[in-house]
Amino acid sequence: MIVSWQAPASLALILFLLGLAALLARRNLVFVLMSVEIMLNAAGLLFIAAGMRWGTPDGQIMFIAVLNLAGAELAVGLILLLRLRGRLTTLDGDAAVLLRDSS
Amino acid sequence: MMRDIWLVPALPLAGAVLLGLLGGKIPARLAAVIGASSVGLAAALAIRIALLWFAAPPPGDAFLLPLWTWITLPKFSAVVGLLIDPVSLVLILVISVIGFFIHLFSAEYMEGENGYARYFAYLNLFVASMLLLVLANDLLVMFVGWEGVGVCSYLLVGFWFEEENNGEAAQKSFIVTRVADIAMLIGILILALRFGTLDISTVLHGAVSAWPPGSFWPAVVAGLLLVGGLGKSAQVPLQTWLPDAMAGPTPVSALIHAATMVTAGVYLVVRLHVLFLLAPAVLHGIALGAALTVLLAACAGLVQSDIKRVLAYSTMGQIGYMFLGLGVGAWGAAMFHLASHAIFKALLFLSSGAVSMRLHHEQNIFAMGGLRTKLPLAFAAFLVGALCLAAVPVVGCGFFSKEFLLGAVWAQNPLLWGVGILGAFLTGVYIFRAVFTVFFGASVDVSGAYGVRVILPLTVLALAALGFGWLQTPDFLGGANIFSNVLAPALGGAATDASWPVALIGMAAPLAGIGLAYALHQNGFWRRQGAASPGLFVRFLQGGMGFDALYRAIFVKPFLWTVRVLKDDPVDQVFQLLQRAAVGLHKRLREEQNGKLRRYAGWMMAGSLATILAVVFS
C-alpha cells in the first residue's frame, strides 16, 4: 500500500538471479533443488506484486498455483534425489550423466 | 566381275571373324589354312580384277561400288563404297599378294606358339582393314580402315603379351599414331563442314573450285591430314614408335611395319594429291621433313645392333624417299617406290626372320656370323633384298624405283637430290654392314631345315624383287613405262628422266657405300663396334637422336604428373570437406549432449539470455 510496484519487482529480480546463479554454479543437487525453490518463490513474489499493483486477486491465485507447483516438484525431486543417492552414492549433479549415450 | 571387289576385303574379314569366334576350338593347322587361304583367295581375286582391268579399263578409269548408306543427315552424309582406280588397284595387289606370302611364312614361323589362331585372326583383320583403307571412296570410311590397321598393329606388336616391354611398345605405337590421327580427324572435320560430305572425289572437286592454290584453308587441311600420314608412316617428328614396334613377331613387322601399313601416309597424299597441290607450302614441308627423315634414319641405321631395328630404320628412310618424291609432286614415282619397297622390304624381314628362326629368335647381328654357307636360302634372299634396298644398279627393283624417284627430285630441287644421294650412300653402308656381319666371317652353329612354307615366300619374293623393276626403266635401259602408264589416268604422265651424269652419280653412291662397308668389314671395324660399349654420340644415334627423351620430357612426364596429382579426384576431396565439416560439427555438438545438468541449464540460460538481450536492446 505504501510501496510502488518497482520495489517488490526489484526484490523478485534479485532473488531470482541469486537462485539462478546458484542453480548454474552448484553441483550438489540439494542446493540445485533449493535454487529452484528460490526462483519459484521469486516468481510468486512478482505475481503478488502485480496483483497489488492492479488490485486484483489473480496475483495471489497465481501465487497459490506456483506454491502448488513447487510442492509437487519438490516431492518428485526429493524422491529422485534419494534414488540417485542410492544408486550413485553421491549428490553430484555432474555425475548423473546417464542421459548420455554409451559411446 | 568388278562388282566382286567387295569380296577382296570381305574374305580376310570373314577369316578374321571365323578365327575369332572359333579361336580355341579348331586345330592350329586349320587356323593357318583359314588365315592364309582367305587372304590367298582375296589375292587371287585381286589379280583377276587387275587382269580384267588391264584388258578393258572401265570408262573414266575408275570403278565405284557403292555398298550402303552409312550416315545420311541433312548436313552430312557418308556412303560406304569401294573405289577401284589404278592407285588402289596397285595397292590391293601389293597388300593381298604380299599379305598372302607373309601368311604362308607365318604358318611355319609361328608354329607352336600360344595363340596361333589369334595371331591369324589379327593378321586377317589387318589385311581386311588395310584393303578397306585403300579401297575406300570416302574419307570417313578410309578413317575406319586407318584406325583399324592401327589397332591390329597394336594387337600384333603386343602379341607376346607376357612381356611388359612388348605391351609398352604396342601402346607407344598406337598412341603416337593416335595423336597423328586426331590431327587428321580435325582435318576431316573441316572438310566435312565445308563440303557436307567426305566423298573423296566430291571433296577434291569442291576444293579445287572453292579454294585458290596457296590459300589458307587447303594449307590447314592438307597440313592436318599430312600429320596423320606422317604418324602412320613413321616420319619425323612422329617416327619414334616404329623401331619399338619391332617387338612384334617378324612376319608382322614384314607385313605391317614395312610393306603395307606404314605406307598408308604415302597413299593418303597420293589419293588427295589434288588437295595437296593447292597447298604448295605443305608440299615443301613434306619434302623438307622427308629429307630430314632420310638422314636421320640412315645415321641411326648405322649403329643398330638388332637386325630388325636396322630394317626398321631402313623402312623409315625408304618411306622418307617416297615422301621426298611426294614433296616434289612425283606421285607416280612415289607409288612405284612404294610397291618395290613393299616387295624387297618384306623379303628382307622374312629372310631375317628365317635367320632368327634357326637361332632361337636371336636378333643381335653381332651374335651371328658366317651364315652364308649354313643358311644359303636365307642368305640369298637377304642379299637380294639388301641389293634392292641399297639400289645397286640393274640388280633389283630398288634401283629402278629409286632412280625414277631421284630423277624426279633432281628436276625439282637438286639440293634435296643431294640429300637423297647421301642417304643412298649411307643406306648402302648400313645394310651391307648387316649383310657382312651376319653372313660372313666366323660362323655360328645352326641346325634344321626350312619347310616349304618358308621357302616358297622367300623364293617368290626374291624373284619378284629381281623382276619387278623392269616395269619402269630409265631410258638407257630400255625406257619401259609400264607402271607409270598404268597410273597415268589417276596421277598424270611420267616424269622425265634425269640426264646421264645425274644417273651415274645415283648409281655410284650405293656402290661406294657397299665398298666402304666391305672395307670396314675386312679390317674388323664392325665387329669392334659391336663389342665396344657405345660412346655418347653413338648412343644418341641408337636412340633415334633423342626424340624419345624429348617426348618423354614434354609429354609423358607432365601427363603422368597430372595423373598422379589428380588420381584421388580433387573435386571429390572438396565435397569430402563438406562431409568432414558436417562430421566435425556433429562431434562437437555431441560432446555438448553429455547429460550434465548444469551444462544443459547453462545452455538454456545462454539461449534465453541471448533472446532477452535481443528483445530488450533492439
Next chain:
Amino acid sequence: MSLCLLLAIPLLGGCLAWPADRLHPHLPRIISLLALAATLAVALPMLHGTSFWLADFSVPWIPAFGMSFHLGLDGMSWLLTVLTIVLGMFSIVVSWRENVEKIGFFHANLMWSLAGTIGVFLALDLFLFFYFWELMLVPMVFIIAIWGHEDRRIAAIKFFLFTQGSGLLILIGILGLAFLHQRATGVLTFGYFALLGHEPGGAAGFLIMLGLFIAFVVKLAAFPAHVWLPVTHTQAPTAGSVILASILLKTGAYGLLRFVVPLFPTASHTLAPIALWLGVASIFYGAVLAYGQNDFKRLIAYTSISHMGFVLIGVFVCNALAWQGVVFLLIAHGVSTGALFIIVGALQQRLHTRELSRMGGLWGDLPKLSSFGAFFVLAAMGLPGLGNFVGEFLILRGAYGAAPLITILAAIGLVPAALYSLIAIQRAFHGPVREARAIADFGWRENAMMLALAAAIIWLGVYPQPVLDVAAPSISAMGVTP
C-alpha cells in the same frame, strides 16, 4: 493405352518377383525376365506409327494443380526406352548365377527402377516426370545399399544425397516454372506442351533453368558434379552398375535435351559457353583420372565421365547433327559400358578383386573374356567402325561449325581416351601373369550376352542409319537449327 503397359508390366513384375523367391530362387529372375520381354514386345511394334508422336496417353491426375498423367512416345524416347528394357534384361541375366541374398526384393527393386526410368523417358507432364525421377532413384539406393560391395554404405549415402539434391532442384524448378507460367497466363499447369514456347524471362527464368541444368548435369555426372559416380558405380552390384551406367546416366542427357533446351531456349543459349567448357573439362578430367585408377570398375566409371563430356558439348551446341550424335552416343555408350561392367563383374566374381595390380596376363587364362574386354574397351575408346565413333563424330561434326575451339579440344580428348583404354588392356589382359589362378572362362550364357552386345555395337557402327532415322523427327521437332 499401351504406354501404360510399358510402365505397368515392369511394376507388376517387380511386385510379383518380390515374394516369388519363397517358391524357388530362380523364380524372381524368370518373372523379371518375362516381364521385360513382354514390355519389349509391347514397345517394339510401337515404332510403326504414322504421326511424329508414336503414342500418346493423357488422363487428368490432380486437376486442381494442373497435373495430368500424360505420357508420350516419340522416336528419341522410343530408342531410350528400348535401350532401357534390353539392358535391363542383360542386367538380370548377368546376375543369374550369382548368389544373391533376398533375391526377390533385389529383382523387385531392379524392376521398379527400370519402370521409373521408362516413366522418365515417357512423361510429358513435368510433375509426373519428377514422380518417375524419384521412382527411378529410390530403388537404386536400395540396390546399392543392400547388395553393393565393401563400401556400399558410403556409396549409397553419396548416391542418395546427390540424386535427392538434384531431385529437389528439379522439384523447385518445375514448381517455379509452373507458377511463373500461371502468373503470366493465369493457368496453372505442368503440361510439357503448355509450357513449351512460354519461356519465363529475366533472372527468375534463368535461375530455374540453372537449377534444372545443375540437376541434370549431376545426373549426367559431368565435371564437377561427377563425384557421386565413381564410388557408386564401383560399389554397386554388377546389375546395378550396368543399369546405372547404361541407363540412369542417360536420363540426365535426356532431361537436358527434352526439357532444359526446348523450354528455355534463350537462357540455355546464355549458359551454353559454360556448359561447353564443362564438357571439355569432363572429357579431360574423366580421361586423366581413368588412367590413374587401380580399380578396374572405377576406371570404367571415370571413362563414363569423359564420354558424358562429349554428350554435354553435343547438347549445348544446339544443332540437329550434334543432337543426333548425342542420342546415338547415349545408345552406343549404354551398350559398350554396360558390356564393360558385365565383364568387370565377371572378373570380380572369378578373381574376387577389382584391382588392376592383381590382374595382368589374363589373356592366357581367360581368352574369351579378355578378347571381349579388349573389344569393348576399344569400342569405348571410339574406334571407327564401332558405335561410339559414329556418335562422337556426329557430335564433333555438329559442334565444329558452332564452336571450333571446343571441338578441337574435344577431339584432342580422344588421345587420353586411347591412353586409358590401352592401359586398361595392358594392366588387365596383357602383361606378365602375376598370380597362378584356376578360373573358368566365359560360359555359354556370358558368351551369348557378349556376342549380342558386340553385334549391337558393330551394327551401330556400320549401319547407324535406322537409329538416326528414328531419332530424326523428334530432334527436328525440338526446334534446334538443322
Next chain:
Amino acid sequence: MIFWPAALLAVVTTAIAVTGKNPVHALLWFVISLLAMAVVFFELGAAFAAALEVIVYAGAIVVLFLFVVMMLSLDKAAALREESWTKGPVWLLPVGFTGMLGVALAWQMLNTALPARPGRAVLPAAVGLKLFSTDFLAVEMASLLLLAGLVAAFHLAREAQK
C-alpha cells in the same frame, strides 16, 4: 515501513543459503528467508499469501526438504567435497551470466512506462471468491498436479525399496 528491512533480510539470508556449505544450515537460512518473504507479502497487502507462505512453504515444503536432507546422513567427506565444489572460479560464469540478465531486466524495468502508483490490498475473501467461481478449473488442475506428484513420488519410492 517494515518492507525494506524484510526485503533486505530476505536477500541476505537467501544469499547465505545459496552459498552455504552445509545443506541443513542452508535450508534453515532459507526458512528465515521465506519468513521474511511472508512479511513482504503482508506488506504488499496479500495477507492470505503471507499466511500460505509461512504455513505451506516454510512449514511444510522446506521442512520436508529438511527431513530428507537429514536422511541423507551427510558426513565429513561430503562437507569437504562441498568445499571443493564451491570454490571461487565456479561462480565466475554463472554470476557473469546472471549479471547480464539482471542488467537487461533492470534496464527493461526502468524503461517501462507503467507509472508507479500505490497498490491496493487484496483481501482473502476476494481471492477465495475468485478461486472458487471463475477459476474453478485452475483449482482442479492444481489438484490434478498434486495427484500426479503424489503418484510419481509413490511410484519412485516403491521402486527404491525393491
